Ligand SMILES: [Ca+2]
């Protein structure tokens with residue numbers, strides 16, 4: 001299933017690594033001033049539920065006629081991608097799991113009915129702005145006005161760019177109060193299987209109304225699906241902290257910066273990683289001691305945040321706040337670690353299932369240095385360009401101690417867009433000096449065929465491709481780098497790249513697909529699965545006969561001088577190809593001598609654009625890119 005990413009046109013500076021992350025926009029209404037807890041009145045009313053958590057109304061979609069579908073452009077009853085009551089997860093979605101998506105599917109898996117909207121079913125031109133409304137008034141007149149209330153339900157989804165909300169009314173549907181849900185979830189994230197939601201709707205003042213209405217609302221366009229079951233209205237707890245999201249980063253001053261899942265032995269000065277959490281007070285009581293905590297039992301790590309940045313020690317119902325844990329997680333003991341970050345109200349939390357986020361699989365002490373957690377969550381296909389352009393995707397990475405780098409590794413997904421045949425791929429590393437980026441290491445390139453991918457991936461979702469440094473082991477000194485992976489963007493059969501967990505904004509990016517070298521940021525910044533590695537395995541990628549290839553001037557105007565080092569006397573074939581693979585220049589050197597060789601290529605007849613010079617000797621190919629610009 002093709003997923004085209006929208007890309008921002010914002011230029012990234014080298015300093016984006018330390019840019020402040022925009023705080024999550026959380027959408028819970030905060031008009032708590034209109035609310036007063038009527039605990040005393042509730043206790044004295046024998047006709048209503050008295051305990052927190054008691055159910056006042058519930059519905060499991062077992063009688064579909066109780067629910068009415070309505071609305072949406074491109075929508076009518078009976079069309080694709082509408083709300084309906086089903087009992088079996090759609091086959092068309094289930095088969096997507098073969099691509100690594102592994103959808104949550106257990107909602108209603110025992111055969112009972114549930115509400116479902118299948119945005120994917122309507123395809124890339126479908127649009128949903130669709131409601132699913134309970135047809136009867138819900139009578140909460142016996143519940144004392146002011147009672148804290150939740151709207152709870154189970155749901156399954158894979159979040160892309162849609163919005164979900166539950167909406168309630170106290171006047172039979174004349175006016176609605178909107179409660180967005182799952183707004184904090186990162187793109188390309190699956191829900192639990194199922195996942196239980198508890199939405200504090202106290203501010204809607206449902207208690208005391210005999211004409212309460214409830215509806216579900218989905219706005220999307222080719223955005224996977226949403227399933228809902230066992231919706232109910234319950235009495236709210238006094239104490240319930242809810243973790244919305246957490247991020248990990250190496251900048252202790254801001255608790256942001258790049259996150260790393262693989263920290264190699266070379267990085268002895270690695271500063272460790274701190275955490276920022278965004279949490280919601282989902283209970284009715286104002287909390288005076290709300291914090292978040294981080295722990296990793298394997299590393300004896302325990303750290304506590306300060307009070308919330310905005311609300312401090314007056315964290316009231318509906319408040320969302322940011323909690324910074326500034327004590328770094330860092331250990332010198334090699335191993336794999338899982339850090340858990342949790343809300344902590346300072347009093348007993350009535351519902352602990354929504355308290356935590358986790359950072360699983362942090363590997364300390366290997367050869368690889370990487371941003372991704374190794375779990376492919378999505379694939380990146382084409383992006384806006386005219387086609388047939390070399391593009392690069394990259395991670396920003398800080399090197400803290402000199403690292404001997406032998407290769408760049410990239411995870412190659414097994415699933416490919418229809419018609420994929422071959423892309424020429426290679427990687428490079430660029431160093432930032434505070435002003436400009438300079439290439440300091442390049443790998444050999446290979447023609448990656450569909451057969452290569454199928455063979456190497458086998459029955460797995462993909463495999464790690466190792467591209468060895470052109471010049472053997474390269475020392476990278478402490479600085480900011482970007483680790484780049486290049487492939488052809490030809491819009492129809494492009495190699496897909498793999499992405500893992502959501503990552504802080506601006507720390508993964510790419511070059512625009514027009515050869516201009518302009519950086520672009522992903523609107524969905526999941527970590528691209530590209531790593532530096534100390535490994536240098538040699539083998540098929542290695543070209544020991546030709547190294548130190550350079551092209552100058554670059555960009556070239558009328559001539560491109562190609563210089564390279566030859567290990568022994570050899571025959572050499574030189575060719576230049578354009579981005580479409582068309583050969584525009586060839587040259588043969590017979591018994592060229594060992595040492596530095598230089599060839600001048602006339603570029604006067606070449607159009608502006610990106611070209612690859614290919615040097616083949618003793619059966620190995622080395623490639624360098626250059627630009628013609630007149
Ligand atoms: Ca049901």
Ligand SMILES: [Ca+2]
Nearest residue numbers: 240241349351
């Ligand atoms: Ca909780």
